Structure formats: C-alpha cells, structure tokens
Amino acid sequence: MKWSKRQGKGEPIDRSLEPEGKDQVEETAAAEIEYELHEWAGETRLVLDQLLLLKEVPHVWQGATLVVREEDEELVDQLIEEAETTSLPTLAPEVEKIEYDTSGWSDSEQTSFSALLVRLGIPHEFVLGGGLLVEESDEEAVETALDAFQVVNDERPDLEGLDANSLLTEVFVACDRLRRDYRDDIGVGELLRLTPVLVEHRPPFGIEANQWDDIGNRSAELVALLSEGSADEEEIRLQAGGLSEVLRILI
Numbered sequence: 001m002k003w004s005k006r007q008g009k010g011e012p013i014d015r016s017l018e019p020e021g022k023d024q025v026e027e028t029a030a031a032e033i034e035y036e037l038h039e040w041a042g043e044t045r046l047v048l049d050q051l052l053l054l055k056e057v058p059h060v061w062q063g064a065t066l067v068v069r070e071e072d073e074e075l076v077d078q079l080i081e082e083a084e085t086t087s088l089p090t091l092a093p094e095v096e097k098i099e100y101d102t103s104g105w106s107d108s109e110q111t112s113f114s115a116l117l118v119r120l121g122i123p124h125e126f127v128l129g130g131g132l133l134v135e136e137s138d139e140e141a142v143e144t145a146l147d148a149f150q151v152v153n154d155e156r157p158d159l160e161g162l163d164a165n166s167l168l169t170e171v172f173v174a175c176d177r178l179r180r181d182y183r184d185d186i187g188v189g190e191l192l193r194l195t196p197v198l199v200e201h202r203p204p205f206g207i208e209a210n211q212w213d214d215i216g217n218r219s220a221e222l223v224a225l226l227s228e229g230s231a232d233e234e235e236i237r238l239q240a241g242g243l244s245e246v247l248r249i250l251i
Helices: 042-054 070-085 107-120 136-152 164-180 185-200 209-227 233-250
Strands: 004-007 032-036 059-062 065-069 097-101 124-126 131-135
Touching: 032 070, 042 059, 042 065, 042 070, 042 107, 065 070, 097 136, 107 124, 107 136, 131 136, 136 209, 164 185, 164 209, 164 233, 185 209, 209 233
Parallel strands: none
Antiparallel strands: 004 032, 032 065, 059 065, 097 131, 124 131
C-alpha cells in the first residue's frame, strides 16, 4: 500500500478542517510531518486514526493527509505499519455482492459509515466512483445500518413533541379526501399545512428514514400538482390514493 510523507512548514493548521472532539496538533508547533495517504482505503485510515487516539498522538486530518508533530514521527511510522497489516473484515471473492450508490457522500461520511460497519463486523469496500460493495448475505444488516446512519446524520430538527402517528393519520385523512374528490378544500388545506412538517423534520423514532422521506417527497409532489391550475384530475386522485395506501400500513 503506497504512502509518502514530507516535512511541514510549521504553519498554523486551518481549524475548520479539524474533526471535532479529537486531539489536535498544536497551532504553535515548530515542525510537522505530513503523511500523504490518498491511496489508502478509508477503512485503513480509520484504523490508523483509532491507533493514534489509543496512543494519544496529537494529529489532524486534512482530507486524506495526516499531520503530526515532528517529535512523534517514529511512533507514527510504527502505527502506520501496524494499520497496514491490521485485519479488517474483507469481502469473500466467491460470494454474491451488492453495490450501493454512495457517490454523493463526502470523505468524512464514508469514513464514519465504514467505522460503523467495522464495529458491526460487516465486510465492505468503497470502490472507484463512490460505490459501497457488500456481501449479499449482509444486505439486511447494511440496510439497517444505513437507516440508522441517515437518522444520526440528519441535520433537520426533531418533531419536538409532535405525535408522529397523529401527523401521519392527518396526512392520510387529507389524501383520502383528495382521492375521493380532488377539489376537496379541507383535504387541500390540510395537505398544504402538513407537508412542510413532514419535509422539514427528521424521521421520528420507529420510522425508517427512507420511508419517512418517501412520504414527505410524495406529499410535496402532490402539493405541486394541486398548485397547478391545469392539474390532471385523475393524476391527483392516483397520487393521493397511492400515498394514502402507504400511510394506511403505518397507522
């Protein structure tokens, strides 16, 4: 596995690049060593980061570049060798695999999710283009991990005491009214009122993130249809009916 290092200039590190809650290289450090680890897999960088934390080595990541104090160079070299040989769950070459599209993820999101899969003992690999490769037999476990990860990383506010079941019931009633009569004023008004609540808040406990977002997106699409003066009556009824059937299962 390729990597390189170079002497830093001792310039202050951009604090905006530092991961929150980790030991950092002091800004006043006289000399630094920079390790270029761009060709490493995110999982291996994660192992190295954990080793550095365990040995209490001050460090900071600038993308895939590791910056440490010059005085820690010898220890870091040893930890890098250890990280390269550390055994991680690896994909079995002969089994069927599934690829998830994570091309829109940042490096930090890939690293964080990789850490979660490592803790769960799930073999995986981020491949060229941003795909996440896992074994088909781990599909259910990965789906659960993805859902939990999306909720944790969802920056939208909580419902703050709102009853999610009551909210979904009200959306169901509004959609059911529109399924019967696409011009129903109460149904239209309620959907206009409730849709922003769905879209602008994170999924509550007990509801999968993908399912919650799907309901919000479908509600928004229905609102867009209702806002069109020339909207097709049958299309509104079909969308309202389809969404009400999805909600019926949940409530």
